[in-house]
Each structure stands twice: as C-alpha cells, then as structure tokens.
Amino acid sequence: MSQTTTAAQAPLADGALRWIPFLVAAAFFMENLDATVITTALPQMAASFGVAPARLSIGMSAYMLALAVFIPVSGWLADRFGPRRVFCSAIVVFTLASLLCGLCTSLWQFTAARILQGLGGAMMVPVGRLVVLRNTQRKDLVRAIATITWPGLVAPVIGPPVGGLITTWLSWHWIFLLNVPLGVIAWLAALRLIRGDGAQSRPFDVFGFVSSGIGCSAVMMGLEAASHQPVAPLWVGGLLLAGLAALAVTVWHMRRVGNPLVDLSALRIPTFAVTIVGGSLFRIAIGSAPFLLPLMFQLAFGLSAVQSGMLMLALFAGNLCMKPATSWIMRRFGFRNVLVGNGLLVAVGFAACAGLMPNTPLAIIAAVLFFGGLCRSMQFTALNTIGFADVPQARMTGATTLFSVFQQMNAGMGIAFGALALRIAEVVHGQVAGTPGVSEFHLAFGLVALIALLAVGDSLLLARNAGAEVSGPTPAEATIANQSRRTSR
Missing domain, CATH: 1.20.1250.20 (MFS general substrate transporter like domains)
Known part of the structure; x- marks a missing residue:
C-alpha cells in the first residue's frame, strides 16, 4: 500500500472524535435555519426585487427541489471521493451560495443562487451524518445522535422569529451574509478535526439518479402545491402520482442492479x-x-x-x-x-x-x-x-x-x-x-x-x-x- 493511501485512510485523532458531532450539528443547524428563516423576510425581499411576494415562492421551491434531486447522489459522492472531501466541499458550496444570495438584485439571480445553496445542503446533511456514524463507537452513538438531532428540532421553531429580527433591525441580505463567517469557521474546523477519507470507486447509476430525481422532485412539488390555498386537485394529484410512479420504478431498478445509486438493503x-x-x-x-x-x-x-x-x-x-x-x-x-x-x-x-x-x-x-x-x-x-x-x-x-x-x-x-x-x-x-x-x-x-x-x-x-x-x-x-x-x- 502506498504512503498516500495509508494517510488518506488514517483514523481520526482521539481528541477530535468528541467534537465531530458538534461540528456536524453546527453545519446542520446552519442549513436547517436557512430553510426556515427566510419566511418572515419575503415581503422585504419582494420589494427589493420589484416583484409580488407570491413570486418569491420560486426561490424556496428551487431550494427544496435541489435538495430532493441531489441528496440521493450524496452517498455515491461520499464513496467515490471520500466523506471528508465531500463534506468540506459542501460547506464551501453552501457558504459561497449564501454569499451570492445576499448579493442578489433580481429574482432569477436569487433562484439560481438558491439552487446552488440546495446542492451544498444536499451534500452537507447526509455526508455529515455519515462522518459521525463511521467514526463513533456503538456505546457513544446515543450521545452523538442526540447532538446532531437538535438542529432539526430547533431551527424550524426559532427560524421565523430570528428572520423577523434580522429583517427588522438589519436587512434581509444579512439572513444569508451571516452564513459566510459561520461557514468559514465550519470549514476550517472540518479540515482540522476530520482526518480519514478512504474512497472507493463504483459505477455511477445514471438511470437511478434520473428516476429518483424526477420522482423526488415531483413529490416535493406536489406537497408544496398542496400547502397552498386554494388547492388545485388535478395539479397536486398529477404531480404526486407521477412522482410516486417514478419512485416505484426507481426502487424496482435499484433492487435489480449490482451497483445502485442508493443501497436499499x-x-x-x-x-x-x-x-x-x-x-x-x-x-x-x-x-x-x-x-x-x-x-x-x-x-x-x-x-x-x-x-x-x-x-x-x-x-x-x-x-x-x-x-x-x-x-x-x-x-x-x-x-x-x-x-x-x-x-x-x-x-x-x-x-x-x-x-x-x-x-x-x-x-x-x-x-x-x-x-x-x-x-x-x-x-x-x-x-x-x-x-x-x-x-x-x-x-x-x-x-x-x-x-x-x-x-x-x-x-x-x-x-x-x-x-x-x-x-x-x-x-x-x-x-x-x-x-x-x-x-x-x-x-x-x-x-x-x-x-x-x-x-x-x-x-x-x-x-x-x-x-x-x-x-x-x-x-x-x-x-x-x-x-x-x-x-x-
């Protein structure tokens, strides 16, 4: 085995193990908070972009769709390039996209930046969890999972009031710009704490990626449309049926191929x-x-x-x-x-x-x-x-x-x-x-x-x-x- 390979697969330092769940929890919190804090800032953002507030929903939908499409591919990327590289890269992408969101001057710029932000978030959440699970002993799993669970519970609750305070006392731009220093700190901490990054090569499941992307996107769009009033039953029903059909095909495909995009076993x-x-x-x-x-x-x-x-x-x-x-x-x-x-x-x-x-x-x-x-x-x-x-x-x-x-x-x-x-x-x-x-x-x-x-x-x-x-x-x-x-x- 070469020296490069041995170094890439070196285990995490013992002192770092205790802090990795907190690092991942902080990244999760940043991603989860960003998904909810925007809701109270929509009127001010709409005025800034010169559009009706209802049109801002496209920015929120673009973020959710990016998550739905790219989360299934995160596992393959982690195996192919190593969890450390992917997790650190995801933090960079999410932070850069947050900066772009804060600098946007039009709705379409904002939508494109939110897609990029969703791509970063899609890599950050599952790969960060994988880093914790791969480097935590069974006896410490309860403590580690408890640490990385709280962002999903806390962020949806405090997101709207935090967004209201930022929008009132500063401006909507700071909702995204505040992620920049946080992202830089998280990236430096990830480079310092996470050591092992063993990678393995396996074929990319193109059909599984396309079908899962279509299925997850259609289901998410249908659910998002169902939460609006008035509800358009035919549109919602059509999206949900199309999405579930695509996901059924995806499951059938992934159970048949030797190297599926997502292992369902x-x-x-x-x-x-x-x-x-x-x-x-x-x-x-x-x-x-x-x-x-x-x-x-x-x-x-x-x-x-x-x-x-x-x-x-x-x-x-x-x-x-x-x-x-x-x-x-x-x-x-x-x-x-x-x-x-x-x-x-x-x-x-x-x-x-x-x-x-x-x-x-x-x-x-x-x-x-x-x-x-x-x-x-x-x-x-x-x-x-x-x-x-x-x-x-x-x-x-x-x-x-x-x-x-x-x-x-x-x-x-x-x-x-x-x-x-x-x-x-x-x-x-x-x-x-x-x-x-x-x-x-x-x-x-x-x-x-x-x-x-x-x-x-x-x-x-x-x-x-x-x-x-x-x-x-x-x-x-x-x-x-x-x-x-x-x-x-």
Whole structure:
C-alpha cells in the first residue's frame, strides 16, 4: 500500500472524535435555519426585487427541489471521493451560495443562487451524518445522535422569529451574509478535526439518479402545491402520482442492479425500517406543528406575531431540556419501551393542543408546548439512534442517504399534512371559505394526534432488546443476564 493511501485512510485523532458531532450539528443547524428563516423576510425581499411576494415562492421551491434531486447522489459522492472531501466541499458550496444570495438584485439571480445553496445542503446533511456514524463507537452513538438531532428540532421553531429580527433591525441580505463567517469557521474546523477519507470507486447509476430525481422532485412539488390555498386537485394529484410512479420504478431498478445509486438493503433491518416507516409518520406529525400552531395563535386566538413567536420558544426550551436526559432514559428503559411509551405521550401532546382555547392562560399554553418539546425531542433521538444501531458499516452509506431522503420529504409532508388537516376540518364544519376558527384548529390537531398514534404501531413489533448494543441493557435485562451467568457457573 502506498504512503498516500495509508494517510488518506488514517483514523481520526482521539481528541477530535468528541467534537465531530458538534461540528456536524453546527453545519446542520446552519442549513436547517436557512430553510426556515427566510419566511418572515419575503415581503422585504419582494420589494427589493420589484416583484409580488407570491413570486418569491420560486426561490424556496428551487431550494427544496435541489435538495430532493441531489441528496440521493450524496452517498455515491461520499464513496467515490471520500466523506471528508465531500463534506468540506459542501460547506464551501453552501457558504459561497449564501454569499451570492445576499448579493442578489433580481429574482432569477436569487433562484439560481438558491439552487446552488440546495446542492451544498444536499451534500452537507447526509455526508455529515455519515462522518459521525463511521467514526463513533456503538456505546457513544446515543450521545452523538442526540447532538446532531437538535438542529432539526430547533431551527424550524426559532427560524421565523430570528428572520423577523434580522429583517427588522438589519436587512434581509444579512439572513444569508451571516452564513459566510459561520461557514468559514465550519470549514476550517472540518479540515482540522476530520482526518480519514478512504474512497472507493463504483459505477455511477445514471438511470437511478434520473428516476429518483424526477420522482423526488415531483413529490416535493406536489406537497408544496398542496400547502397552498386554494388547492388545485388535478395539479397536486398529477404531480404526486407521477412522482410516486417514478419512485416505484426507481426502487424496482435499484433492487435489480449490482451497483445502485442508493443501497436499499438496510430496509431489511427491523430497527432501520422502524425509523423509515413509523419515523416518517412521526416526522410528518411533528412537521405540522410549526405550521399549525402560529396560525392558531394568531388567527383563532387573536395573539400578536410577537406573542405567537414567544410561545413557540417553549417548544425550543422543551427540546433543549430533554437533551441531557435522553441517554439515561434509553439505557434505563430500552429503545422499544421508549418508542412506544414516549410515542403515546407525543400523541397526548397534540391532543392537548386540540384542547387549548383563546381564554387559556398563556402560562398553561407554554407548559403544553414545553411538554410537547420534551416528548418530541426524546422520540426524535430514539428513532434516529435505533435506526443505525444494527446497520453494518458496509451498508452505512446507503442507510444514511435513504434516511436523509425520507427526512427531507417528511418535512414537506408535514407542512402539506397540516394544511390538508385544516382544510378537512373546514369541510367537516361546513366552512367553505374564510378564516379558520378554534373548532377547525382543534379538529386539525386531532388528526395530527391520530397520525402520531399510528406512528407507534411498528415500534410494537420490535424485539424487547432491540438496539441493546447501543443503549446498553435495561436494569431488568442486566439482572436476568447476571442471574444467567451465575447459573451457568
């Protein structure tokens, strides 16, 4: 073996291992925040570009489509060029695209820059997760996954108020320009911390790339169109059917070829299948909350945007407060018990939102949201950790890519389902048009609670010791094991 190859495959320094999850979490946070912080800046951006605010949706759609198209290819790039090179390059692309977004003077310039930014984000998320999973021991996986999970929970909650503050006190350009120093710091840290970068050559699956790109794009466009009012049923239905058909062809193709773009074999592992099937339902339910809650507070309860934003921070507080306890809880009760028991509490949290009234004291509303933040943080970490608990290193690239594809699509599904649930509630209550009221929001949250309840179903099928290699045996299991060892002596 040559000296170059040996150096490329050198392991990470022991001191760096502890900091890599924080580096990846920071990159994830930058990407997730950027996807949500823009919403409150749309009116000012539209005025700057000289277009109607509704036309700015093309910039947001372009970003989502770039993610949908290029996430499936991230695994192949990581294998071909090495995770270190791809992750560092993704940070550079995302940072450069952020600078271009901040310098744009027209809608079309902004759209092109957002596509480039989506390309960087598509590489950053799955490859960053792969870097963590490849360089984390099983016993430390719970802590590492808990660290890189919080950006997906926190960014959608604090994104809109942060965007409002930046737009009010500075200008919309700084939403993107602030990514530049952060990106430079992240890039330097990645070069310093990440060492090993073994690469392997395998053929590029052109058909899989094209078909998955068409399928994911059509589904994302259909979900985005479904979240708009009024809904165009034929257009939405046509996009979703076309996308699902293309994805079905993609799955058929990838199961037949020797070197598929995405290895689907990890779906045969029960613990990974849970985070895809039940995990998708859970993420859809969770993704509807940042859409439905602010609407209910402002349209049905008559609260101001500031009051609504402050209440949403209670979710953020719950997420952070649960984080230190996640490892202990999973070791104490085991993955299966946590996924089932805490999953039921998530459904209870949504049902509690359906019981809130305009005259409910703000402290009680905040307490309900804080409780929901605690439960959803626990469930996110448990699902994300058990999903990779039994995946061998040989399948890790395909598993992380597949997980990222579903995670991105679930985010769009959450918003679309929230809009659909609200529309169903309006139809049930005979409200054809107008502003939804308290009863409509209550029914919508009832439907979300039902989805969260259904998400618990496949967790019941897990073995009682599922993921024990990662979480460690529960006290009861440890007692049984000790008794068994004493008996064998």
